[in-house]
Amino acid sequence: MDTNRIKRFATEARNILKAGIAAKITTLGFDKNGNVAEENKPQLMQGGSLWNEQLQTEGFYYQWMSLYNRIQQKGISEVYEEAAYTWFNRLCAIRILQKNNLCSPVLAYADAARTPVIVDEARQGRIPQMKEELRQRLVELLDDDTKVTEQFAILITAWCHDNPIINQCFGSIADYTELLLPNNILAEGGFVDMLNHTEFITDEDFQSPELIGWLYQFYISERKDEVFAKKGKFEADEIPAATQIFTPNWIVKYMVQNTVGRIYLDNNPYETQLQKKWQYLVEPSEMPDEKNTLRYNELTDLKVADLACGSGHILNECFDLLYDLYIAEGYGRGEAVENIFSHNLTGIDLDTRAKQLSQFALMLKACQKDAAFADAHILPHVMDMAHVNPKMDEKALSEACLEFMGGYEDVTGEMLAEDFELLKEAEDLGSIMCFNNDKEYLSMLRHKYAEWTENGTDDCPKNIKQLLPGVQVILALTENYHVLVMNPPYMKSGNMNSVLSKYVKDNYEEGKADLFSVFMQMGMERLVDGGKMAQINMQSWMFLSSFENLRVIFLHNYIIDNMLHLGPRTFDELSGEVVQNTAFVLTKPHDPYGGITLAEIKALPKSEQEVWKQRFYEDTEKDMDESFLGNPKGIYYRLVDGKNCADKKQLFLANKDGNEDGKHIYYPNVEQLNFGKIPGCPIGYWVSEKFISKFEGSNLGENSIARSGFSTGNNDRYIRNWYEISKSEEKFDFPSMNVYSSSKIKYVPFTAGGCCRKWYGNLYSVVNWSDTTQMHRPRTTYSQLYFHEALTWNEVTSSSFSARYYPQGLLFEHSGVSMFPNDNKYYYLGLLNTPILAKYLALMNPTLNNGAEVVSKVPFIYDSQRSLNISDNVQQNIAISKSDWDAHETSWDFQHNELLSIDTSTYMENIDYKIKKHFEETGEHISLSPAAPQLGSLEWRMEQYKTKWERKFMQLHKNEEELNRQFIDIYGLQDELTPDVPLNEITILQQGEISIE
Known part of the structure; x- marks a missing residue:
């Protein structure tokens, strides 16, 4: 699949459609701000309407007014986006159905004049079902060959309403959207013309449901750029575009095969044929503990979900694997598909457009297995956050909730009303909403939902019908799943709007630094004991201090089965993503503590901890961490050096079964609890136990002080290179700068960052420190350490770590950390410039930041016998560098x-x-x-x-x-x-x- 061409198609199509729709809105009397002069509004008349001095149908009046109201509600830019995407996804979907022989070639050209087949057939009397008023309007238009676009608009809208898959997946086209079909939609180089040529998309591409995801990814890419360009908080309608990333196919297969596939193999250990097909399955290095193995009775029992499903790439892969399982167990094709849709698979996304594409992609899968599903008699279980808020006041909502639960005095009705109160924030919160989890309430809610929908929803009272979408979401987000597979949204806390930020802090304290880590917490809480979750997200949770509490929870309460440490360049270059990633599979072990978390037990007094231990274990001397998890061992693949996504894939496949090629890719039998011995608990799978054991001794910070220094807040005002100041301003004697007197000296030398340089150097800066600038003096920190000799390094660097010595008489600035050892400063400097220091930093904080706190935690071993020789060596290095x-x-x-x-x-x-x-x-x-x-x-x-x-x-x-x-x-x-x-x-x-x- 040539993603370059697909990107060009999607972005060009978006711009063509938006421009055409903008022009169409102008012809309908709106200005660029969405305003309309009173004389440009249509007038309703007996049997029709009058607009622009022309007689129109009565339907035109209502369509025009609907458009007007939508623009006043959402703004004209949002209407551009909405209408453009409506036509983009429906026409693309029709073309995909056509290429899969699931519908007639309605968009193809019937002649050289680029007349669509659907128009040509209408001219011959073959017209789709439509309302009589529209039929009459169409018949009038068919007499005029210059009105092809108007004919096409009526026909394709009616066709979309009549086609089961398009109508069920995408819903009805809003009444005003037909008005906004661009006048150039059928022009040479227009959108239909682009669809009808294979310059961008090949016939093979059209057979792949993956095409849908790429089209969506690239269609919203410009919108995503617009959202990020504005900086600041993301509003509810911007969150989908800001957080959508299409997952590479092989990583999706890795996640699905090692969750759904692994659970199946645990229950069917003699299955070999399917296992051979699963190219990305990782074999455990040791037999899993039986107490943490999930058992199920029938395939229909397995509940699999993606709670941030986007356009459905992961759901599609889950479908394929589940389908193979059903066929292997003797089910028929149609029965397999129906079971997957009815029992196994659930998807949720914040974005309605993504949900529509996800459903469509799954329906395409189903039809490719069995064409009988073209009538859309059953749909995949995919939801969004639209229509979850009933249009009723608080009192009416409360009464409807009580009625739904079957009793006016029932406490479960009040609980349902509470959950609907939370659903008011659904567009901001999406799948992270935490509803009432009372077992009796949820059991009753499922029972009542089944009762109300048993015979369809046509006969439901109106107030009950309004509750159904919200109840469906509540049930989906309180379900206990056997498998969760996700590429969650990435959004730093600083970009979260006030609603999202507050909710995350109140409910996901340990994961609040980013939305992806919130999804990590949420996901494990949604699993049954023994269930598995796979995610691809940012590697920052493995190392950064802002995720330390999250790591503690995961290392002590869950099991890391295996991990692909992907690093940079994971996503296709066309996605525009520069994040560094990791993909992993976790198991939620069976909870021996009956619902209380291990962290809560450890917070209890020792005597009460012993009660809990005796309750579940005979060996009360055993460490609680080990007794709970059994000190699990995981398998890790270090793919960070892969040049691109394809290269990382090849590295993984070449080393998957331990065929180490000398590149240090494969790390089996890594003890998970060893990470807890490292300060900050980073996931340092690549280092040895001997390396980790050094943390048990002292560290660099125990006999030294390391600090960042002053900050001016205005470097242009205060800082100069020493040779930039005039002789009259020097007031000190270069190069002897070891005497300081604030009353005589205006400029004072200091050490900052600079280039990568060891031992000595990067001394060229001075700062205005005179009494005349007292009111605006740079912010001082740790001033008691000023003017003492010390060691320094760059706090932030993209190159190798390098430390230097500087003599007394200098200040130090915040961009260069300074360390003041109690003694043995040369010994310290020698250690700082060795690969030992670099390796510990890569373990504890593999970022560009080498702050004082991180370096101070590096293990320090002092060898008195070698100290003199080392010091002599270092002093010689300083002298040479100086x-x-x-x-x-x-x-x-x-x-x-x-x-x-x-x-x-x-x-x-x-x-x-x-x-x-x-x-x-x-x-x-x-x-x-x-x-x-x-x-x-x-x-x-x-x-x-x-x-x-x-x-x-x-x-x-x-x-x-x-x-x-x-x-x-x-x-x-x-x-x-x-x-x-x-x-x-x-x-x-x-x-x-x-x-x-």
């Missing part, structure tokens, strides 16, 4: 050009270096007799300059590798880390002074 920094005029300690510093001493050191280098490379001892120094030769000085800095560079390289070797030995990580340092990671000579090969 000499490199000071060799440039941008350093405030610059003295003179480096070529002038070349002397006899430099020459002799260079000769010694060449002798040693020759021996290291060949094993041969040579003797070099120095020629007389040519101090007057620029060429000779240049040669000596290059050798001098090659010597210093290679010495720094040698020192860094030795430091790495020492610290790797101290930490006992010889099997996990190498001391090697690539030459391009040595951070002197950054200005290309010489090239070191």
